[in-house]
Amino acid sequence: MYRRSSRVPEDDEISLISMQELAPSPIEDDEADYYYNAEQLSVNPVERKATDLSSSNYSNYSQTSSNLTFWLARSQKYSSYAFSAFLGLHATTVSLTPLFLGLDAGNSSLLLARTYFYQSHPIVESILIPGSLLLHVGSGLGLRAYRHYQQRQRYGGSPPPALSQWRLGNFSGISLAGWAMLPFVAAHTGLLRVVPLWVDEGSSDITLEYLGHGFHMGRWGKWIGTGFYTVMVGLVSYHVVFGWAKYLKIDKRRRITGATAVAVAGTWLSGLFVIAKSGPVRGYLGKHYDHLYNVFFMRAV
Template identity: 30%
Template sequence: MVSPRDTDTQRPEDIETRSIISMEELDPSPVQDEFPDIETGKCPPKSHDPPSATPRAASPSRGFFTLNLGLRGHNWDSWLSRLQKYSTYPPTLFVVLHFANTSLIPLATGSVAESENYLLLTRPIYQSPPLEHVILTVPILIHIVSGIALRNIRSSRRARLYGAETRSQRSSLTFWPRMSLQARLGYIFGPLLGAHILVNRVTPLIVDGGSSGVGLGYIAHGFARNPVLWNLYYVVFVAVGVWHIIGGWAAWMGWRVTTARQEHRNKKGSLEGYLGYPESEQKAKKQRKMWWVVNGMVAVGASIWLAGALGIIGRAGQGTGWEANGWNEIYSQVPAIGSWL
């Protein structure tokens, strides 16, 4: 209530301004008339509608597309990310078997000849022509292609965002996403794995028609032919491969140690900074713990693998007889690098 004394003391300009403001103040109303209720799926009546008014039901097609496309977000990024993730499952099973055959069993037996018997037991699992492609060839190709496709899609998206249309405009700016340590390890591991397949699978198939004669003795024979090259190669190959595999699985489980995830450490926009919690200290402590756990697993795994591969297989020496002659023929005919082996 405004007393007559207050109205007498007010100036005409204040009264006019107040009346204009009161005319402009309106009750807020939603832009869209109908909003589906969470529990019933129907629209609640508006407060200014009469009780007899019944709201219109939401469109079924609109609700369907909103739930499936708006919330779930099925796009190329999500599909390619899933392909890249789930394509690593079958090769991981092979790596576990190969780790046992080429490291754990030779360390347990201390002999290449005795370890060959165990290798023959598991060879039909991952060296049969159809199963080998299902477990190794196809998943590895899917993993590589999906990773490159993801980087190209994100690169083109950045180019469109900044208005770069021609190739010269794109080359003048850096649109290729920042390459993480995990991605670098993958691109290094690819050629190393290709050389391993070339020597142990492709060349025996060309020379002998198959790799039935390729085993731990074949690898030991290669070490004896050129110990410096093969010791250096297997150290890099095993270290990079174990690091990439364990780092990838750590990333799938949320431990992003080898991936490039930039953390925003500015406390001005952080609620925890205002509440007084040591946000940066907690994150740094957790990150250090993850780093030590993941890299510790990498160091232990690579050390055990190299101990069996280099310590037992690499010191077994050359083969003898017709078998050694066949292995010499295979090594000498390896494309591009046969003269070095």
């Protein structure tokens, strides 16, 4: 009959095993990452020996740790599904429709989406946009913070800098693009949603011409607008396309994934170019748009 050896590993062996067991992994790992081995990272084997933890207590702790990591990772994953649905609808309305059918058709699709989707079901807008985005960001941040806590437990207070969850080099490209795009998404939302709600208590006057109007304000409007939306669209396209490649387990085909991200960004920007070349809005509505932009940039009005 096979009998487990009762030999206690030497300290040198424990140190070597500890170093081999822990390796930093990006938040967006594949399905195996959702079953992250909390038992390996939660408690140092030397600490377990010193404190003489009971087998049952340690098993319960490991199960709780695994469950928390599992649900944080799942929350991050499935919240991205909801936000991707909004992005698809938004890109179709403000990019694909103007690109292939013209600006008037784009305005009609925007009005249709606003009337029958957003305003008729405001809870849907809350879930798809701020709700899913906040859950995605919050669960990703919570997952990284919890892994950092596990590392602190394992290394007695402070993990080696090379293994730290907060070290820039241990963030994946997908994660870095996600964090970098947040200020751009927030500014875009502030300009097109928050300011009209603040000033007009609604967005009935906001059309695609409102976005195009900003490209023609001042000497630098077209350059600032072009640079801003090029960076934002590039970051969002990279984050979403490579993130879905992770979920679908095709991320190793980086050339295909990269080409897809470039195609998505190029199509999106082409639609925005159609909007930008529409020119400034004249008359009363143009003055009102000037006022909204001045409020956004906090200029004296």
